[in-house]
Amino acid sequence: MKKKKNFLKTMMLVIVTSLVVVIMNNCNKTDRELTVNDNDQELIEKSKAMQKHILGFKANMKYYHDNPNLKDGGELHTAPDAVQDLEALLNFTFCHTDIECNKKIFVTSEIIMPLDEIAKINDTKLAEVYYYKIIDTIQAQMGRIGYQNMKLLLVDLEQIGTDSNGDAIVSIGVLVGSEGNVSTTDEVGYWFGNYGGTCEHAGAGATDATVEIYNDILFIRFAAPPPGKIRRKTNILTLLPILPEDHFIVPENQRDNFKDSKLFYAKKNYGTITNDTRCISGYFEDDSEMLFYRNNYQQFINEAEIDYELDFTDCLIDDFELFEDNQHSQIWHELQIHLGHVWLVDDSWQIDDILYY
Numbered sequence: 001m002k003k004k005k006n007f008l009k010t011m012m013l014v015i016v017t018s019l020v021v022v023i024m025n026n027c028n029k030t031d032r033e034l035t036v037n038d039n040d041q042e043l044i045e046k047s048k049a050m051q052k053h054i055l056g057f058k059a060n061m062k063y064y065h066d067n068p069n070l071k072d073g074g075e076l077h078t079a080p081d082a083v084q085d086l087e088a089l090l091n092f093t094f095c096h097t098d099i100e101c102n103k104k105i106f107v108t109s110e111i112i113m114p115l116d117e118i119a120k121i122n123d124t125k126l127a128e129v130y131y132y133k134i135i136d137t138i139q140a141q142m143g144r145i146g147y148q149n150m151k152l153l154l155v156d157l158e159q160i161g162t163d164s165n166g167d168a169i170v171s172i173g174v175l176v177g178s179e180g181n182v183s184t185t186d187e188v189g190y191w192f193g194n195y196g197g198t199c200e201h202a203g204a205g206a207t208d209a210t211v212e213i214y215n216d217i218l219f220i221r222f223a224a225p226p227p228g229k230i231r232r233k234t235n236i237l238t239l240l241p242i243l244p245e246d247h248f249i250v251p252e253n254q255r256d257n258f259k260d261s262k263l264f265y266a267k268k269n270y271g272t273i274t275n276d277t278r279c280i281s282g283y284f285e286d287d288s289e290m291l292f293y294r295n296n297y298q299q300f301i302n303e304a305e306i307d308y309e310l311d312f313t314d315c316l317i318d319d320f321e322l323f324e325d326n327q328h329s330q331i332w333h334e335l336q337i338h339l340g341h342v343w344l345v346d347d348s349w350q351i352d353d354i355l356y357y
Contacts, residue, residue, distance in 0.1 A: 060123050083113075138152070155175075156338070175316065190279070191209060191278050210333060213297065238336065242336075318333065
């Protein structure tokens with residue numbers, strides 16, 4: 001099952017052309033040739049309209065927050081419109097882009113958005129929802145995660161239902177990262193699971209194969225923005241995780257814990273899960289697993305962009321491990337893809353720390 005969302009208002013229905021990245025296959029990151037297409041100026045102009053819309057909405061929220069006595073003040077919004085505008089405001093105001101993370105996690109919570117008798121909410125009540133429910137919830141979510149260099153990367157709001165009072169049930173999904181450098185050792189490869197480091201020096205560097213792969217994907221998908229610009233995101237769509245068991249490419253009687261699925265998967269029934277199994281070989285090695293999985297994940301992302309007519313905004317590759325008698329019985333990846341619209345704004349744009357807002 002996948003989760004769909006409506007687009008923002010008419011102005012925001014424009015499908016943003018993805019920044020085109022040209023890559024030399026099987027090259028080290030330092031050797032890749034990155035070029036951006038000629039649509040930057042058109043994207044920048046569309047981004048200005050988006051920025052104007054969000055700044056206007058932000059000013060409304062602050063005004064009604066500062067004037068709570070205006071009980072029935074402001075514009076009336078439907079729940080879907082309110083959710084879309086709040087999500088855009090959160091992503092423009094608080095979410096970091098183009099930073100390197102050595103950990104990531106996606107968590108969700110729910111809040112209730114009060115609606116009136118015609119299923120709408122005014123600006124006064126919406127400001128209360130924004131400041132005292134949504135921001136407070138995100139702060140609590142991040143507080144429970146507790147990464148050392150914690151950064152908010154993406155917010156996905158969605159109305160997921162209506163309660164017995166006719167109020168909107170809103171899901172708050174947040175992607176949080178621990179900002180930090182990820183060292184690359186392409187020839188060696190990395191351990192899968194528990195941030196084991198490189199295969200030759202388990203524990204040194206504390207980098208997991210999943211971290212290496214998704215940082216590599218972000219490097220490939222996002223060339224450096226034009227000078228003086230940073231990326232902002234809206235219309236976030238989170239696809240439910242893609243599971244390896246749904247994408248086996250080797251019959252069960254031939255599986256040997258080596259490239260059996262398009263996503264990393266190993267099971268005791270298919271061969272002992274040894275340290276060698278846990279080592280995902282580097283890009284330049286024979287039968288490179290890193291390259292195999294990265295290319296498969298890129299294919300999933302490309303297909304999702306086409307299916308939903310949205311652009312890639314981020315991804316999360318999760319580790320999962322099962323044990324029996326203190327030994328691994330299964331280990332695998334799950335791939336979660338985030339899509340949306342990607343905009344360009346001046347790099348002077350202020351990104352606030354939501355933890356201290």
